[in-house]
Amino acid sequence: MAATHPINSKLAKPYLIGLSESVIVLPVPVAASNRLAEPVLHCCLRGSAQILVEEIAYAIVEGEGLWVSAGSRVHVSLGRRDVVVPVPGVTVSEAAGAFMVVLPQSWQPWILHAFGEALGHLEGGVSRACLQAELDAVGPRGGVLNEPRFPTSEDLIGVAAALKASPAISISGVVGAGAGWSSRTLRRRFVTETGQTPQQWARTHRMMLAADLLSAGHEVATVAQLSGYCTASGFARRFRAHTGVTPGAWHRRQGAGNGSIRLGAPPAASLVPADRTWLRVNGVHVAVWVARGAAVVKIGERQQRMIAGQAMVLPAGTPNSIQLFPGSLLLPVGYRPVRSKRTGAPIIPVVIDHDDVLDLVHAMVSAYTTVHPYASDSHAGFDRVWRLSTSEEPLGDDVCLSVLAGAISTGEVQTSLAECAHWAGLRERELSRIVNERAGMSFARWIRAVRMSSARAQLHRGVSASTVSRQLGYAHLPAFSRAFRQTHGLTPQSVLASTPPRSEAGRWYRASMRHSGFGRSD
Known part of the structure; x- marks a missing residue:
């Protein structure tokens, strides 16, 4: 079963666009180590998942996805047979936070192909670009609105509840003369507990309420009135200043009904x-x-x-x-x-x-x-x-070749013929024969292919070219770049150009190394 979390009964239901009853507010902290290095589209292919983004939990099921922006703290809870494929590096212009995506079945091969690209397994780079183009075409603009943080003290919870119940009421009307608070005291306490002034908190809530109503299909004039604005024009100006888009554009981009973004047909x-x-x-x-x-x-x-x-x-x-x-x-x-x-x-x-x-x-x-x-x-x-x-039944030569490749990729042995032969307990001529017969190439070509395979895998994980060069024992970066280009037909910099300095694939790799205790070069 997927892990569940206690819900704070004092926290009101959030106004998150397109998520309706599938979203709850959780007071559970997320470890800083789970902060995304790049945007990730989480695609549910079987079962369901709970994804905690900062302090908001999203529930997705088969055929749905959740896009989360870089820098967000994320934790994914899955059942034993649930399948969620994370596709990192799919950016969406002007979007931030998180939003739901409906994924037609026809996109599944593209999602899996994009996952292979992210691992650095495939040569091409078209699938993530296609996903990104489609999400850019239908995705939200001006960011994704998030519910303002609720106060924690009992008296300020009452103030916040009154502001939510009556969006048009003034701050002074909520507090009242009998509370005995000065405006400075109220401001200081609200900022301490929510990170916003009372006016900012109330305005954010009004924008969340308005966005929710627009996504549900209400007219702009009606939304303006229900969110506490005297005129539709004044509301439209405030909404655009807060979100970067007009109320009409928000309604069109969020879609009718539950407001989830839906991908069109793949190319x-x-x-x-x-x-x-x-x-x-x-x-x-x-x-x-x-x-x-x-x-x-x-x-x-x-x-x-x-x-x-x-x-x-x-x-x-x-x-x-x-x-x-x-x-x-x-x-x-x-x-x-x-x-x-x-x-x-x-x-x-x-x-x-x-x-x-x-x-x-x-x-x-x-x-x-x-x-x-x-x-x-x-x-x-x-x-x-x-x-x-x-x-085939593995021969001693096969075992020797595979074990030596593993030792080279983890830096356990140096890469000259003499050092490799000594490590393997063989004569140099014998090791050269094994490589020629089992790998079909000279020892020099084989050792370079082993080293450059490890190098490319590390570059795909966001490790810098200079770091990889030093780890492989090159005295100068240009010498490493020449060897890399001779093997792969492209420069280390071109691989890094499509990889963030600390990519999600790199974070996955480092986490697996901490738990497994050995290196891999795949």
Whole structure:
């Protein structure tokens, strides 16, 4: 069951646009470590979720999402089988806070593709751009209004309740002469408990009430009267100054009924463009799954065609790359460190039942993010594919190559041939032979591919190029940049240009490292 939180009975129902009865105010603090590094669109694909944003809880169900702006403190509560896919880096112009999104089924492959982009798994970058363009077209403008914080002391709670009950009443009319407060005392206490003066608090509440009424379909003149304004023109000026849009524009953008934003049809008749993964040599074993369409997977010198519903394990240490056809989608569903599993090259892809598709999505999100049910198994997706896989019996050479790649990616061993051979307990000539036979390339090319795979993964997590360069042992940044460009065909700076300095994917990675105790390079 999803975690529940006590509700403060003294707190009145908030006027949050588009959320109606699904929103409650919670007095539960959220850890500062959960503050988002970049905006995130939380997409519920199965079950439901409670998402706590600052002190406001939102309930979303299958087919709904919640967009939350960067800098917000967020905690997601999920049941054992609930599936929420977080897509970071989807900005919405002029929006802040959080708002609900209705997600038609046709957007699901784009959401999963965008998740793969965020992990740095796929070469392209179209899906998040498409989601962002659609949200920009239908999303709110001028920010998302939030309910003003309620006072905590009993006497000021009474003042706030009176202001909410009668929006047109003056502050002096609420307090009355008998209270014995000076205007300065009232102002000081209100600012201390709510962060706003009484006038600011009352105006914010009036704007929330007006926005709620506009979203429910009321005429501007009626809304002006109900929110305590004498004229519609005066109300319109105040509303625009507070929100950045006119009352009519707010009504049109928020939609009728519950006010949720609804995405239109995705581009190109839901056909995700052709894509590919970048050439990599993993420091861990990685399980990949074709969710839609077909793909050609190259592992070393071997090539394998996969169709929708199939999965396989890519062994650590062996160069691999994947070509995806138009409308196709391939995703990583989990990983294992090389010292916990031994696997040879795959022979026959695993067939995953259609009924288990969302179980694999659930496993993928649990493996690569912090958005998952409490105590979920981060290796469940990998282990499922590995158990069903048909692969070659791993030889000593395969084990040597995968363990060495893992050690290099975590910085356990230096990268010269002599040092690697000494670490592996082999002669240099013997190690060169293993790399040539099992990886299909020279030791120099292989070691560079291992290092640049680790480098690109770190850059996608927001680590600076200079930091990555030093970690890999380069004396000068230009030398690292040249090696990176020779491997990937682009500069480290171009990867960083699309990645925030401290991205959400990087935060997920650091959190997983604290709990797992080992590094990964996937």
